[in-house]
Amino acid sequence: MDDWVCYERMVLIRCFEEAVERLFSEGRIMGTAHVCIGQEAVAVGIAAALKPGDALTSTHRGHGHFLAVGADPGRMMAEMFGKATGYSRGRGGSQMMADTALGFYGANGITAGSMAFACGLALEAQQRRTGRVVVCIIGDGAANEGLFHESLNLAALWCLPLVVVCENNRYAMSTPVAAGLANTRLAERGAAYGIPGCAVDGNVVADVRAAVETALTRARAGSGPSLVECETYRLSGHSKGDPRIYRSTAEEADAWQREPIRRLEAQMLAAPGSDPARFAACRTRAEQAIAAAIRFAEASPAPDPATVTEGVFAPD
Numbered sequence: 001m002d003d004w005v006c007y008e009r010m011v012l013i014r015c016f017e018e019a020v021e022r023l024f025s026e027g028r029i030m031g032t033a034h035v036c037i038g039q040e041a042v043a044v045g046i047a048a049a050l051k052p053g054d055a056l057t058s059t060h061r062g063h064g065h066f067l068a069v070g071a072d073p074g075r076m077m078a079e080m081f082g083k084a085t086g087y088s089r090g091r092g093g094s095q096m097m098a099d100t101a102l103g104f105y106g107a108n109g110i111t112a113g114s115m116a117f118a119c120g121l122a123l124e125a126q127q128r129r130t131g132r133v134v135v136c137i138i139g140d141g142a143a144n145e146g147l148f149h150e151s152l153n154l155a156a157l158w159c160l161p162l163v164v165v166c167e168n169n170r171y172a173m174s175t176p177v178a179a180g181l182a183n184t185r186l187a188e189r190g191a192a193y194g195i196p197g198c199a200v201d202g203n204v205v206a207d208v209r210a211a212v213e214t215a216l217t218r219a220r221a222g223s224g225p226s227l228v229e230c231e232t233y234r235l236s237g238h239s240k241g242d243p244r245i246y247r248s249t250a251e252e253a254d255a256w257q258r259e260p261i262r263r264l265e266a267q268m269l270a271a272p273g274s275d276p277a278r279f280a281a282c283r284t285r286a287e288q289a290i291a292a293a294i295r296f297a298e299a300s301p302a303p304d305p306a307t308v309t310e311g312v313f314a315p316d
């Protein structure tokens with residue numbers, strides 16, 4: 001992925017998330033969703049580092065991760081609308097989307113839940129010698145779950161081909177990192193398990209990519225797991241209807257100054273021969289793609305009630 005592809009993916013993610021917020025406020029979609037406005041560089045930096053065949057596990061805030069690896073915005077939007085054409089045939093919604101053909105093993109509503117799952121995928125890759133590396137994305141709040149520690153311990157012990165990327169977006173719901181982590185330098189937790197831990201500016205797509213590539217190379221060489229902390233900021237609320245009373249507007253305004261799309265745009269504009277009109281055209285294309293995704297979702301049929309027991313795993 002060159003800078004333009006990264007930029008386009010980030011803008012597409014931003015437009016998708018803005019549309020999701022709008023659709024909720026208009027009462028056109030139900031349930032809930034966690035959007036990733038401000039965190040687009042983490043998703044795209046990881047996707048740029050992955051090789052075909054690698055696997056990615058995600059979080060409850062997974063739309064950007066899925067779009068970054070090439071998900072179809074129409075099928076994603078259809079899932080948001082609960083339609084039969086959605087990634088989970090309209091049964092799951094925002095936190096239940098997956099496409100293993102893209103190496104995307106799903107969003108996950110359980111905080112840190114994907115870590116155990118990712119260890120299992122990495123163990124399979126190791127035993128079958130597939131050369132696959134698994135990248136497991138978690139949040140800063142997830143790093144306080146027991147599963148984080150259990151999984152890192154096992155991954156280190158078994159030298160699994162796993163890269164854990166922590167999106168440190170400064171908050172776990174309304175809890176700021178400083179109120180939740182005894183040591184806010186999250187990457188240092190790698191040392192407890194004898195694995196490398198590094199922190200990067202998660203709003204700079206090239207920095208995320210470079211750090212994840214280093215960790216992937218190490219894993220592919222059989223040297224085991226790594227922890228990569230991406231320092232970013234969740235510009236939107238935690239989920240639909242969050243009034244964000246736990247932080248100041250001045251803090252948010254400051255964070256907007258460092259948001260990743262504008263950062264990449266400024267860097268690309270500084271390059272000789274760059275064409276400013278291309279950025280606006282890119283935004284227009286992304287908006288058109290999302291508008292088409294919404295049209296596809298709205299025109300799609302609801303799931304057939306006769307199929308309600310399909311995909312349900314329960315004993316008789």
Ligand SMILES: Cc1ncc(C[n+]2csc(CCOP(=O)(O)OP(=O)(O)O)c2C)c(N)n1
Binds near residue numbers: 139140142169173
């Ligand atoms: C096991 C578990 N505990 C609690 C929750 C409720 N919950 C949903 S999101 C969230 C915060 C997660 O914070 P973080 O890991 O920093 O991710 P972010 O929301 O910032 O992306 C919590 C506690 C849950 N989904 N699963």
Ligand SMILES: [Mg+2]
Binds near residue numbers: 167170
């Ligand atoms: Mg967080």
